[in-house]
Amino acid sequence: MPVVSRRSQTVPLSPFRKLIPLADRARAKGKHIYHLNIGQPDIKTHPQAVARFRELPWEILDYSPSNGIDSYREALCGYYARFGVQLTADEIMVTTGGSEAILFFMLACLDPGDEIIIPEPFYANYNGYAHIAGVTVIPVTSDISDGFSIPNAEAFAEKITPRTRAIVITNPNNPTGACYSREEMELLSAIVREHDLFLCVDEVYREFSYDAPLQSVLQLEELHEHAIVIDSVSKRYSATGARVGALVCRNRSVRESVDRFAKLRLSPPGLGQRLSEVMLEDDGPYLQEVKEEYQRRRDIVYDRLRQMPGVFLSKPGGAFYCFARFPIADSEDFCRWLLEDFEYEGATVMLSPGPGFYATPGLGMDECRIAYVLNTGELAKSMDCLEAALSAYPGNTLTPAEADGAPAGASRFS
């Protein structure tokens, strides 16, 4: 019998993949699960746009140009202009979701054996695309105690080798919720210019920056030849199934390189592009409303978590995730226990264990990612459930006094 490839056996898997069968079993037993593990929003896709999409006239669903429908790319220029970024339609290449843009970036900018530096914890699927591209991910560790801000220049300098080709960040960050300041972006700017690296910024959560306007890498003029932006309509319009993203880049060589891979797969999805184009037309009120909803959720989750004994987190500035430290020694065991052994008012919570977001072994053992993709009522109930779980968890590392409400940080985080 023919055998499969070795590389297929070592594809890095999702941090919560092992939990899925446990969740299925819990559900089969009648337990309700608050899904705080996934990035699938419960918010309706831009309804007015969906209605217009249904009425669009078309008879042949043909290939679009490989870099996207011209009128959609023109319209996207107007979108970027809203935050002061002037682009031509040529500088925007429409992709099959942000995922394909990540793959195209790696194929176009890195050869097998080349290295990318990524602050950890990071979006775990970068590992998978690096695996396909034969690229090595070099982590530089960011710190929960300062809100997972960008590590300092020395931390990056230690990691740069002759094979380093790019730094990759997610801003706002998945899984941490961090939004990077102008100073942090300028630190990265100095590093990539000094070492002739690309700076690839995944900005798919751009619209969800709650406390300050997002600093897009496209706003940094000195990075015109270095910056590559990964974009997507998935989270922005709650349309993850559209599979429409973009790779935005002013560097002509990069675009020509990406274009070769884009031509190979002929065309990004035609219906998703048509929907995306009509979603852009009047998205202001929709985006505002969705952002306010996520901000309310952020506030609930943050306020509740910080009051739980032994839980530590910084206030996440964006995206719809927070990454918190819990009074536990093994977050995979905790997440397993939540599904298998715990129940509170007929329900439990599903979280993503921290280690899957780190490339350095042993990190994130007491951390979990929480995606606040439930409505505020459900979210509050999920926090009740999580709080009860922490009290009941046999592996809780707090002393009885701490668990009773002594200042959480006193002994652990000073």
Added chain:
Amino acid sequence: MPVVSRRSQTVPLSPFRKLIPLADRARAKGKHIYHLNIGQPDIKTHPQAVARFRELPWEILDYSPSNGIDSYREALCGYYARFGVQLTADEIMVTTGGSEAILFFMLACLDPGDEIIIPEPFYANYNGYAHIAGVTVIPVTSDISDGFSIPNAEAFAEKITPRTRAIVITNPNNPTGACYSREEMELLSAIVREHDLFLCVDEVYREFSYDAPLQSVLQLEELHEHAIVIDSVSKRYSATGARVGALVCRNRSVRESVDRFAKLRLSPPGLGQRLSEVMLEDDGPYLQEVKEEYQRRRDIVYDRLRQMPGVFLSKPGGAFYCFARFPIADSEDFCRWLLEDFEYEGATVMLSPGPGFYATPGLGMDECRIAYVLNTGELAKSMDCLEAALSAYPGNTLTPAEADGAPAGASRFS
């Protein structure tokens, strides 16, 4: 300034890519171009299904399961059952077009440095996916004189090495239009079973088999562990922009391997899948009508070409291509000349030069691919134009007597 990857500079390009700027210039000068170079059909996407698609109720365009919407995969079981193939929904993995299925096959079944054997001429984009996957394409040459049938066992045996992992064919074939017989499939079956290889069959033109029912590899029971089918709705429903395909495989290890890559990109396109599902519901009359239309076109092109002095081709049994030998020495020069230097009644034709479909250098120099994706009226005019072009082409290799209509094959093909 950071530099792009070396691999991006060596992506194999489309056989007619170099001609596109020439076509743009010709068009700008007011010349009409009969596009016989591309695989974009002019036929309407299944109209009744499109109407139903517009009315489908949905509010959140969410991620579908990574292997496709359950109900769509269930419906596809019914589709395959029409030609006697019993599948479970698990054995069908929905992909982002046939293109992604090709990539997934290569990643799941081959490691870098492994080899696939493909009868040439073949669909040129296989080269591009092999390039991404680091896989080596080994051609075995098929022959225009016997209608590009599958080469004999010895021809394959010469090419098999310890790194060979699979044979890949396209059935019906792009670019040749060949449909393979039961005997040809059984020859391949014996080879792949003897050498423990996969047999990957790209059946995206399955519905367009004009002279006999298509022999799908899925019908060969002895190949249940060897066969991988690439499928797509693109050509079947004239919906190339849907970007919905499938990888069909009964081998569980292959599916588990593909699944890891499928999970990484989260989901195939949601709108395209919904459209594809409704297109399946009542596609019988539509498919019949479309097939008859292509058959009429096939007959026009074949009848006209075989009457042109010095042109040789076998009757193509399927797909919407034919691959013909012309009385020319350099098909790239001929295709360039057609666009730059020739005009007949204000028009010219655009063809795909033969060499781009071969991996062996020097082959296909006197061959071109013709895609019959114009309606019968336009197609007849394009044949007038091509016939006039062959008469006028300075590089025509016929003697004056042959060009005047002496039996075309007499001196060249006996």
